[in-house]
Amino acid sequence: MKNNMIFTSNGIVGTNFPEDFIKKNISQKNIIIVDNGTYDTSNYNKRDENVKQFYKYSAKKVDLITLNQNNIEEILNYDICYVMGGSIANLVTLVHTTNIKEVLIKFLEKGIYMGESSGSIILDENVEWYFNLKRGTKPKYDVTFDNYNGLGFINQHIYPHYNKENSIEKEKILDYKEEVLTLNDGDYIVLWKKTRPITIYVISREMP
Numbered sequence: 001m002k003n004n005m006i007f008t009s010n011g012i013v014g015t016n017f018p019e020d021f022i023k024k025n026i027s028q029k030n031i032i033i034v035d036n037g038t039y040d041t042s043n044y045n046k047r048d049e050n051v052k053q054f055y056k057y058s059a060k061k062v063d064l065i066t067l068n069q070n071n072i073e074e075i076l077n078y079d080i081c082y083v084m085g086g087s088i089a090n091l092v093t094l095v096h097t098t099n100i101k102e103v104l105i106k107f108l109e110k111g112i113y114m115g116e117s118s119g120s121i122i123l124d125e126n127v128e129w130y131f132n133l134k135r136g137t138k139p140k141y142d143v144t145f146d147n148y149n150g151l152g153f154i155n156q157h158i159y160p161h162y163n164k165e166n167s168i169e170k171e172k173i174l175d176y177k178e179e180v181l182t183l184n185d186g187d188y189i190v191l192w193k194k195t196r197p198i199t200i201y202v203i204s205r206e207m208p
Helices: 019-025 042-056 072-077 088-097 100-107 128-134 167-174
Strands: 005-008 030-034 061-065 080-083 112-116 157-159 180-182 188-193 202-204
Touching (some): 030 072, 167 180
């Protein structure tokens, strides 16, 4: 299976993608930007920046879309599904209220999933760990759910913006009862070896 999951911390605008990566994975591609995660967050006003950046990288077509059960299969019409961050709670709600997982299973047979911050976290089987680490810091992390199931495409906890945390928070992350993979702004990870059930065996900040 090809390289088709890319995890970023601060997304297409702030990630240091090399030119050959851009040419191979972004240039002349049709891209859907999913903005569900941005609602009621500061990321909402950054949506157009992402559109412009993809066009700067010579994307063929870029559409900004809020997904719901009625338009979820629009994902299948694109080469890249870019899921913006902002609120992990918003993305948990998207998973719980649509069949996005089933659609993405089809999409990933040919397309590339690119996650920005929460868009990377939500690929995990369960994201309660992230709420456990962040509760009490902002109201958006105090939301509760009957379950915290994510998309379930990986079994790895990915923590974005690690470089922005203070020493106390960093220690809390590193001492968490479950293993957490930290991701700094500007860096990215490409999933390039997979089995079923999908498990990260090899992760790389560079294309293999």
